[in-house]
Amino acid sequence: MNIGNNLRRYRRGRDITQEDLANVLGVSFQAVSKWERGEGYPDITLLPAIAAYFKVSIDELFSMDETLKNEKIQEYIKEAQRKRGNGTPEELDSATDVYREAVREFPNEIWLLTELANSLNGYRGDEQLSPGCLEESLSIFERIMTLSPNPDTQTQIAATYFRMGQRERCIAELDKLPSKPRLFALTWLTRGEEQLKWIQAYISDCLWEVFERTRFAAPPDTYIVEVDDDVFGYTNEERIRILQAGIDAVELTREAGDYPVHAHRISYHYRSMAHLALMDGKTEQALDYLEKAADYAIASDKLNTNENARYTSPLMTKIPIQNNGGYSVPELYDRLAFIRGDGDANTTYMHERKLLKTISNEPRYVALVEKLEQISNIKY
Numbered sequence: 001m002n003i004g005n006n007l008r009r010y011r012r013g014r015d016i017t018q019e020d021l022a023n024v025l026g027v028s029f030q031a032v033s034k035w036e037r038g039e040g041y042p043d044i045t046l047l048p049a050i051a052a053y054f055k056v057s058i059d060e061l062f063s064m065d066e067t068l069k070n071e072k073i074q075e076y077i078k079e080a081q082r083k084r085g086n087g088t089p090e091e092l093d094s095a096t097d098v099y100r101e102a103v104r105e106f107p108n109e110i111w112l113l114t115e116l117a118n119s120l121n122g123y124r125g126d127e128q129l130s131p132g133c134l135e136e137s138l139s140i141f142e143r144i145m146t147l148s149p150n151p152d153t154q155t156q157i158a159a160t161y162f163r164m165g166q167r168e169r170c171i172a173e174l175d176k177l178p179s180k181p182r183l184f185a186l187t188w189l190t191r192g193e194e195q196l197k198w199i200q201a202y203i204s205d206c207l208w209e210v211f212e213r214t215r216f217a218a219p220p221d222t223y224i225v226e227v228d229d230d231v232f233g234y235t236n237e238e239r240i241r242i243l244q245a246g247i248d249a250v251e252l253t254r255e256a257g258d259y260p261v262h263a264h265r266i267s268y269h270y271r272s273m274a275h276l277a278l279m280d281g282k283t284e285q286a287l288d289y290l291e292k293a294a295d296y297a298i299a300s301d302k303l304n305t306n307e308n309a310r311y312t313s314p315l316m317t318k319i320p321i322q323n324n325g326g327y328s329v330p331e332l333y334d335r336l337a338f339i340r341g342d343g344d345a346n347t348t349y350m351h352e353r354k355l356l357k358t359i360s361n362e363p364r365y366v367a368l369v370e371k372l373e374q375i376s377n378i379k380y
Contacts, residue, residue, distance in 0.1 A: 003062050004038040010054040011036075024053055073112060076102035080119070095119055113144050114153070121160055134164050151181045162189045180205075197318040204316060207249045208262065211269075214246030218272035219352070236276040243269050243276075258312045261321060263300035264328040267293045271332070278355040287364045290336070294368055297328035298375060333372035336365070 011021055018036070022029040025046055034040040042050060051058045063069070080098040085091040099116035106112055121137035138160045144153045158173035170189055174182050183205060186198040217231060217239035231239060247269055253261050260266060270293035277286035303309055309321045333339070338353060338360075359365050 003041060004036045006061055006063065007032070007050070008036045010056065014054070021053075025049060069106070073102065073106065073109065076112065077115060080115070084119075092119065108147060110144055110148050113140055113147075117141050117144070117156065121156070121163070134160055138164075151177055155181060155185050158185060158189060193318065200316055200319045204253055204261070204319060207252055210249040211246040211262070211265070214242050214249075215269075217242035218269070219275050236280050240273045240276050243273050253313060253316045254311060255313045260296060260299055260303075261311075263296045263303060267296035267300060267328050267332065269293075270296065271335070275352050275355060278358065283359050283362065286359065287362065287368075291364070291368060294329075294332060294372060297332045297372075300328040301375075329372055330376045333369070333376050336369050336372065 007021075011018070017029075018032040019029040022032045025032075025042075027046070031040070031042075035042055047058050047061065051061050054061070076098060080095040080102075083091060083098055084095040096116065096119045099112060099119050102112045103109070103116050117137040117140040120133045120140070138157065141153050141157045141160065144150075145157070154173065154177055158170045158177075161167075161170040161173060167190075171186075174185050174189065177185065183198065183202050187195065187202050190198055217234060234242070247266055250261055250266065270289045274286040274289035274293065277283075277289060303321070311317055311319070311321055335352075336356065338356075356365075
């Protein structure tokens with residue numbers, strides 16, 4: 001037991017003498033001195049008073065010095081790794097026994113509990129599992145969750161049920177996870193067509209996250225990650241390249257001529273790119289982006305009315321196509337035709353409007369506005 005070292009540390013932390021502590025507890029200072037030298041221990045009836053005085057638990061009062069504890073834990077781990085050797089069943093069992101001994105000494109140490117559970121479960125092939133290994137590792141993972149709930153351990157619980165052949169229970173455990181780690185886990189804890197579906201869904205989700213995060217480079221608007229006013233010092237051209245990279249990421253989910261996923265958001269991207277181009281006085285580049293914004297707005301509205309739309313890219317064939325947007329053409333038309341009133345316009349809208357006014361008489365701009373006006377009332 002380490003109560004002597006801990007008493008000395010707590011006492012010095014309170015900046016009191018042995019005699020001061022002795023007076024508080026109603027004992028002689030010689031008794032306190034003996035406790036700190038490890039030549040004796042306080043009477044059991046004094047433990048609650050000592051713990052209360054130093055505002056620690058009785059367990060903490062008896063606990064090992066943190067540095068010494070970590071050193072001892074490292075010794076156990078090194079010994080287990082040494083005994084694991086080449087990973088034969090016998091060597092794995094020997095390493096597991098070391099972790100069991102460590103857990104007996106440090107029963108609430110998450111690190112050791114995890115190593116023990118992994119030694120039983122995750123570090124060996126199924127053909128090498130001893131009887132009861134999966135059940136034992138499952139009970140340890142569940143104990144960890146009571147001590148420190150976390151997504152990694154929850155995933156390990158699901159994975160253990162998967163290896164035990166209890167697929168329904170595996171999915172039920174995964175349903176307890178936040179959406180992102182759940183989706184990732186489903187890509188390797190399912191099989192067959194279902195596994196392919198989750199793999200494609202995860203790919204789509206990751207690419208969409210890339211697209212969404214590139215919004216930081218856009219002028220402030222409906223969909224944007226709020227950043228510093230100088231946008232980290234990027235030039236307008238660099239911001240355009242960042243936005244294009246986001247579009248390119250999403251475009252990996254479709255082939256030429258296929259419905260573009262989240263077309264309405266891509267339309268916003270191109271509109272933002274036109275805004276940035278105009279800030280640098282690049283009229284033709286801005287018109288190119290506005291025409292692309294219109295193309296995607298039209299595609300978005302068509303997609304909203306096509307219940308049978310499917311991906312054609314082999315990368316995405318097992319999941320439904322996504323759009324999740326309102327009708328885009330009328331909104332873009334309102335922007336470019338300056339229909340929206342100034343009274344409820346925000347600063348960014350007015351800045352964009354001022355820039356668009358500078359090119360509103362360009363033939364390509366006039367033709368684009370007329371095209372959007374004609375399409376706005378068409379029912380696809």
